[in-house]
Amino acid sequence: MNDRRARVLALIERQPASPDADAGLASYLHRLCAAAVGALTASGAGLSVMVEDGVHGLTAASGPDVAHLEDLQFVLGEGPGMDAFAARRPVLIPDLDHGVCCRWPAYVPAAYDSGVRAAFAFPLQIGAGRLGVLEIFRARPGSLTTDELGQALTFAEVALATLLGGQNLPASAGTGLDEAMDSRAELFQAQGMVMVQIGGTAAEALSRMRAHAYAEDRPLADVAADLTGRRLRFERDCP
């Protein structure tokens, strides 16, 4: 596991769990948002789980103002987070005063009113598998430095790993990418094969591969090699 990741995980662990939240995914994501706020000197951070057609489910936020802003984005049907999810790349707005009012004519005034001057949205994705978006807000305009950008992307990676693993695997287990560094292409190719084999999404395919690796106590990279070498295949789950 690389240093950046280890540091982000440590920052999250240090966040106190909210007393009125039950343990589990929502609580962890809330702590992730709180940690991101501290690390990036942000005024707020929000995370929304989304599905392909833009419908969103769970939202975690560092505070009620941000939670409200996240909800508003989906009610209005526009905003940097939705654009980042749709475009499959980060949407970085260092200054809400410059050139974005026409892009999101309803969202920008609302964000501005709630004190937001900069917004940075990072899609949570692994290739074609898209799970949601992480947004960082600031009360002052300004770009993220290169280092801050790296940190924000690492928070997004941890959020993605958490969503991919659900509550069954610890976030420190990663997405399997760290382990499979030398054979990344093969890992994703195998993922594509499994998607067709099980008739499922990219996230479901990766889950099956990781579960198999865990159950067989084998590295994920080896499972991927077996799949692309056609020594292993998965079947659709019986209904």
Added chain:
Amino acid sequence: MTTVSAERLAQVFVEVADTLVAEFDLIDFLHMLAGRTASLVHAPAVGLLVADQRGQLEFLAASNENAQLLELFQVQHQEGPCLDAFRSAAPVINADLAKAGPRWPNFAPRAAQAGFRSVHAFPLRLRRDVIGALNVFGDQTGQSLQPDDVQIVQALADVATIALLQERAIRRGEVLAGQLQGALNSRIVIEQAKGAIAQVHGVNVDQAFIMMRGYARRTNRRLSDVAHSVVTDPTGIPELANP
């Protein structure tokens, strides 16, 4: 002397400099750069690696793709001419793979086994910024890049880097950062799509890539878009999605 015609060279430079298009796609751009470089200096393979936000080199595009070649690019995440060029901001020229074992114990034997004899790496650099490396392979014993060809390739790399970074100068990095993350993700989609096509058609992933690339060219669509359709909405491309 170089074998490249001045007219052809001028054409390529204009192509490489023109990133200011509305629908700029980083992967397509790098594919174009790799392909043009390979044909200009008659290299069997050219690849491009770009640094991600951690400063790690990630493969993004090549003049041609097969599993063995991909592995050679991926191995350079840890060691190899591209990593050297990236870190030192200086080109690696005419490295003889047969003798490069001590220098690159993981990379050199694999590259030799793939049939290559020499390797070169050019930093994608502008003043103090190095954003990646351009990798050129040679396959003939004794073949090396002539000094004129070396200059041409470095100039191409420089122009491409200027073109990529000028957006950053104007908009303080947001555009390039977004493009890079998008491209890194598109690369993953391309690999996922190779697997999906391989599974549906019962071919290997290299053949799957050829099918996908052929389809993209015939329909004049971006490789990344076709790959994305294959994996998310296969009904849109029955030719690839159905056996």
